[in-house]
Amino acid sequence: MSECSAVSERMPLLLTESLDATRRETTHQHIESCAVCSEEWSAYKETWAVMGDLPEVEVPARVKASFLARVGVGVPVPRSVPNNVPDSIPDNVVPFHKRTAFKWVAQAAAVAVLVGGGYLAGNRTAPAIDPTPARIARVGEYQNVSTKPLSLSETRVMDAGALDPEFEGRPNISNVQFLDADASDDQIAVSFDVTSRWTVNGNPREKSMVRLLSYMLENDQAMTPRSNALEWVRQTYSDPAYADPEIANSLAKVLRNDAHEGVRIRAIETLSALPPQMTVQTRDALIDALKSDPNPAVRIKAVEALANMTRGGTALDPGMVDTLRQKASQDDENLYVRVKAAEALSNIKP
Amino acid sequence: MKTRVLTAAIVLLTCAPAVSAAVSRTFNSEQQFPLLANGTLFLDNPAGDVVIHGKDTPNIEGTLYKRIDGKDKAAIAEGNLFTKLIIGGDERVRSLRMAISEGASQEWKASTAWHIRVPRTASIRVMTRAGELIHISGMRGTVQVHNVNGRIVIEDHVGPARIESINGSIFYLSPAVRANVVLTSVNGDVTATLPQSAGFRWIAETVRGDIRTHFAARGTFIGNTFNGSVNAPGGPTVRTSSLMGNISVFAHKVPVRTAQSVRRTAPTPMPVATRQPSTQVVRGLFKYATSLGDVRVQQVLGDVDIFTGAGEVQLGAVSGSLNVRSSGGPMQFGEINGPINAQTRAGDILIDSARRGGVIATQGGTIRLLYTSGPTRLTSGGGDIIVRQAAASIDAETASGDISIAMDPVARSQKIDAKTAKGNVVLNVNAHFGADIDATIVTSDPDADTILSDIPGLSISREQVGGRTRVRATGKLNGGGEKIVLQATDGDIRISTGPVAPTVVTRR
Numbered sequence: 095m096s097e098c099s100a101v102s103e104r105m106p107l108l109l110t111e112s113l114d115a116t117r118r119e120t121t122h123q124h125i126e127s128c129a130v131c132s133e134e135w136s137a138y139k140e141t142w143a144v145m146g147d148l149p150e151v152e153v154p155a156r157v158k159a160s161f162l163a164r165v166g167v168g169v170p171v172p173r174s175v176p177n178n179v180p181d182s183i184p185d186n187v188v189p190f191h192k193r194t195a196f197k198w199v200a201q202a203a204a205v206a207v208l209v210g211g212g213y214l215a216g217n218r219t220a221p222a223i224d225p226t227p228a229r230i231a232r233v234g235e236y237q238n239v240s241t242k243p244l245s246l247s248e249t250r251v252m253d254a255g256a257l258d259p260e261f262e263g264r265p266n267i268s269n270v271q272f273l274d275a276d277a278s279d280d281q282i283a284v285s286f287d288v289t290s291r292w293t294v295n296g297n298p299r300e301k302s303m304v305r306l307l308s309y310m311l312e313n314d315q316a317m318t319p320r321s322n323a324l325e326w327v328r329q330t331y332s333d334p335a336y337a338d339p340e341i342a343n344s345l346a347k348v349l350r351n352d353a354h355e356g357v358r359i360r361a362i363e364t365l366s367a368l369p370p371q372m373t374v375q376t377r378d379a380l381i382d383a384l385k386s387d388p389n390p391a392v393r394i395k396a397v398e399a400l401a402n403m404t405r406g407g408t409a410l411d412p413g414m415v416d417t418l419r420q421k422a423s424q425d426d427e428n429l430y431v432r433v434k435a436a437e438a439l440s441n442i443k444p
Numbered sequence: 445m446k447t448r449v450l451t452a453a454i455v456l457l458t459c460a461p462a463v464s465a466a467v468s469r470t471f472n473s474e475q476q477f478p479l480l481a482n483g484t485l486f487l488d489n490p491a492g493d494v495v496i497h498g499k500d501t502p503n504i505e506g507t508l509y510k511r512i513d514g515k516d517k518a519a520i521a522e523g524n525l526f527t528k529l530i531i532g533g534d535e536r537v538r539s540l541r542m543a544i545s546e547g548a549s550q551e552w553k554a555s556t557a558w559h560i561r562v563p564r565t566a567s568i569r570v571m572t573r574a575g576e577l578i579h580i581s582g583m584r585g586t587v588q589v590h591n592v593n594g595r596i597v598i599e600d601h602v603g604p605a606r607i608e609s610i611n612g613s614i615f616y617l618s619p620a621v622r623a624n625v626v627l628t629s630v631n632g633d634v635t636a637t638l639p640q641s642a643g644f645r646w647i648a649e650t651v652r653g654d655i656r657t658h659f660a661a662r663g664t665f666i667g668n669t670f671n672g673s674v675n676a677p678g679g680p681t682v683r684t685s686s687l688m689g690n691i692s693v694f695a696h697k698v699p700v701r702t703a704q705s706v707r708r709t710a711p712t713p714m715p716v717a718t719r720q721p722s723t724q725v726v727r728g729l730f731k732y733a734t735s736l737g738d739v740r741v742q743q744v745l746g747d748v749d750i751f752t753g754a755g756e757v758q759l760g761a762v763s764g765s766l767n768v769r770s771s772g773g774p775m776q777f778g779e780i781n782g783p784i785n786a787q788t789r790a791g792d793i794l795i796d797s798a799r800r801g802g803v804i805a806t807q808g809g810t811i812r813l814l815y816t817s818g819p820t821r822l823t824s825g826g827g828d829i830i831v832r833q834a835a836a837s838i839d840a841e842t843a844s845g846d847i848s849i850a851m852d853p854v855a856r857s858q859k860i861d862a863k864t865a866k867g868n869v870v871l872n873v874n875a876h877f878g879a880d881i882d883a884t885i886v887t888s889d890p891d892a893d894t895i896l897s898d899i900p901g902l903s904i905s906r907e908q909v910g911g912r913t914r915v916r917a918t919g920k921l922n923g924g925g926e927k928i929v930l931q932a933t934d935g936d937i938r939i940s941t942g943p944v945a946p947t948v949v950t951r952r
Contacts, residue, residue, distance in 0.1 A: 415610065422630045422687050423628060423685070423687070425649075425669070429651060429668075433651060433687065435630075436631050436687045439611060439631060440630075440688070442592055442593065442610065442611060444592075
């Protein structure tokens, strides 16, 4: 129970995000595993929410002046204030200004007093409750309950009413900012980054799935290792039934932009495995790589793929023919690239 | 006659695929376009053959054969309507382009064959993508051709040329090499036939094919590329390259079968180490003396005077005279424009070309002179003397070793004196070479050591001298000419007319 006491003491700080990461984590773990503390934590949060809804009342000037006089400092006061109140601020006093943060710090303090007192009282009268085993509330399986499709976005602004008060699991929240754009209204805003795991189920043909994968392919930090992801795309989208130019275009971007040769080579392999409907995109990307990729291994892969494509009857436009011809004639190019370029050209039929 | 046959061939070729098409029709039209004698013709013909002949009058004249293949008459009519000749430019630059308009509603195929005559001094540029043949003859201006498939034949052309094909073979025949010529195919063969006396720099590159020639070319391989010279150093550059095909540079009126492979030529090792020259270019007199040390200079624009007590001497091109003395060490020189005086007490000497001849001597070592066009004296205290191409008189003497001298293939007669105290003498001349021959062998084995000549006209006598046999052959070759004295001891004397292999110098 001593741990429960410590957790209880930390709850106001947890509420105001004042705990360090380690203590916050241990506190959350305890709350999740302890029914008593979990209940108490719910009460805290409810109180906090209620207090947030209470109107903010301005301290009467007379009360403030009287208070300050008792502590030995003063502020300019109206003429109606008695003469014994100092009318100037001593040098060692910093003027007090209302700050947005103060509001929730004060709320937290009040909650601490109220709930802490309640806890102490209740703790002595309530029967002991054995701790229950840890449980996960729900794994985040997003059901399409909204009529409007959910879109992935870098930033999202939403009303609190649209947010389910029941959190599932413990999403990692960081970089929290409290905003009160207009102190006179009753609206506040909390801005934060949240990391949660999403699983999107769908047919590879669905546009949202294609777009999601395309975005991931083009975002070089989205997938690790990238080559595995490309292999997965190759296996999935080599099926003609799933042909989609957006996947091919994303692979072309990977081929053009990725810093790692291995990834670019895998992108070529994936492009080459795409169904015939993607021939134009694949061919253009390969020509581009052959022309400008700095790594000879990538160029070799590209020209090999092109040679295979032309052998299969893929047509080349004059610009591509010229690129291949230049490669075949380029003295300082890798010899294998030159020979393969010649092979690709030899498949051009009159 | 040749033109008619060619025209008939084109028409036949044009008509051949008609068998497979449902309907085919060829539309002929006589055309004439103004073009100055020094004008430029740009012809873009996406599909079809092109035959161009040079003529001595201005303007472009000729016939255009437009052939349409289609499934029915309506398709033929539409093809004919949509396939248009676009004429641009003026009499200085004339542009002719076949284009197919968009919006065709039926299936048809169009190709256009050109048979035109243009001023021979005009420049022409021809581009095709699909066609069996591009044939250009009798031109003296710049010729540029680019195609994807089909043969390119350039005949009787003198002037700059740039011929490029992707899959087609190139045949280039020229009566004189007076400007740079570039012949490049990716997958086809490249064949150039040039005069036997033409002097040019030759660059030949192929990865998969062979490089064959009649010329006694001399040069070196850098990777797959042969960089060399043919006949006199300098001159225009003939660049022949085919990545996957063969390269042949033939001499006029020489049987094709006698061409020799440059790739398979036994390499001639460099006498010096192959470090990069320490000095790139020296302008003016280069005078240098050292008791011990190597001298390496890539190019000297002036005269050279070098002495080294012991060391290698390696010079690239020298525009002036060359005077090099070494107390010991090999020497290697590139193209030397002035007279040569190169002497070493010990070491091999390799000289690419000595334009004005000179004196080359080693007291022990092999002398290789790849080309000389001035009177040259070569002496070795012990070692072979090899002259690969001599266009001037030669005086060669070695105390022990073979002497091999190949005369310039177009030389009709030259004075030659070749003596070896122990070894063979081989003289290579063309079949029409004229000379007064005096060849002598002193041998202890008269059955083994003989005098042989591919050119008849020698009478042979034998006599015993001091227990040895002296075999002497005298007579006139091809009616006589300059005096040729050949002497060998315990060896053969051979006068041959066979082809001379190219020389490929390699790093030792």
